Amino acid sequence: MPHQIEELPALPVPRLEECPFGPPPEMAAFRERPGLTRVRCPTGITAWLVTRYQDVREVLGDSERFSSRPGQAAHVLAHMNPDLPIGEGEFTRMDGPEYQRFRRHFGPEIGMPKRLEELRPTVQRVVDERLDLMAAAGGTADFYADFAIPVTTTVIGGLLGVPYSDRKLFHDSAAAMFGSATSAGGLKAGTQPLFEYVHGLIRERRENPGEDAISRMIQRSAGAAEPFTDTELMRMSAGLLTSGWDTTATVMTHGLLALLSHPGELDRLRADPSLVPAAVEELARYFGGAPGLTREVVRDTDIGGHPVAKGDFVVLAVQAADRDPSAFEDPDRLDVGRPTDGHLGFGYGPHQCIGQQTARLELTVTLRTLLRRVPSLRLAVPLSDIRFKTGTPVYGPAALPVAWDAILPAEEGR
């Protein structure tokens, strides 16, 4: 019934030029309307739009009723075609025990508290080095290109033992993976060079293991109940490289823009730097869920009392859910001291972000160090001059021009 489809409302997507900290203003109306609304997504699929906190949490938490099979952003990424069969090692689209096998293999490599503690001094060093470079270059910089991207790129490359000079491989794969209009062919062209490169690393490190996550995954695989194929190992490694830098760099940049535009909040952090971890959670709540997530209904059921049928798609407006007044008081207010427990910025359920602790570490070290070493940090242009990225659901500033009077030496900034 094409006629009927025509009349469905369009899925609202963030329009940051208009509303720089999102979500699109229409989301509030969808949230207040009883039941669910069927919407037409930019990729052409139609889906139930879920906007309330309780409903979004329920769907994400129940993979027996709501499957990841369509691809986690099939509503906004053209190359995520729910009709395609799941490729070898394509864990992001798996559910249940099949998924768990992957998750338990690569999650601990980056997520265990012990690993994070080992990583902390590296992150501090990378942050300090970037600030030293900014100081040497002059009194202004683009925080996104000159700080956030190099820092997150260095950290994820370091975890997997990929040298900084090879970063173009995973920058290109991310541009393809997170490009809204990337075709199936474009995805293949954009990811193939990284995939081949990682295959090469796996062959090499099987012979000569190093201290990196890829080497450890190869070694642990040998002892696993069901050892992993090279393609599966490649998928996990390439997935981390592709998803592990622009996500965090974007929240870091968008977050800094938000703080610089809310000087009262920044003053609270200056006065009490022990609020930094809470501020990081608040930024994750505020911005983390902006792209939203897709799921497929596994069997006839309901969401918050509204019936949905097997095979229906569901779009979870995670950012709108994290701005639901029934879950967070005065939810649109940026408040670095608020309780944020249970926010959905890193998702929820089995697929919840595998890199969340890495992201938290990078954001925390960055904020703390900026407060100490660059107390005069400010926007170099008015907020209304900030341009935002287009053509990707990794929403955030395209550049963040910042200025300062002095960057204190790292030792003084400790």
Add this chain to the structure above:
Amino acid sequence: MKVTIDADRCVASGMCAYSAPEVFDQSEEDGVVVLVQDSPSADQHEAVRTAARNCPAQVITLDQ
């Protein structure tokens, strides 16, 4: 307070071990949750409640 876990559901996210490290650990082998003590002392209750609420795979159950 009595803590029980359904480790079959665990996706090794480690959220619990961050929230309440004295009560939850992770296996070296596959990151799956290990219950260090099932009757935590009162000073741990708040952290354990946080861990239970934030476990993404609803592995942790509390009797109070």
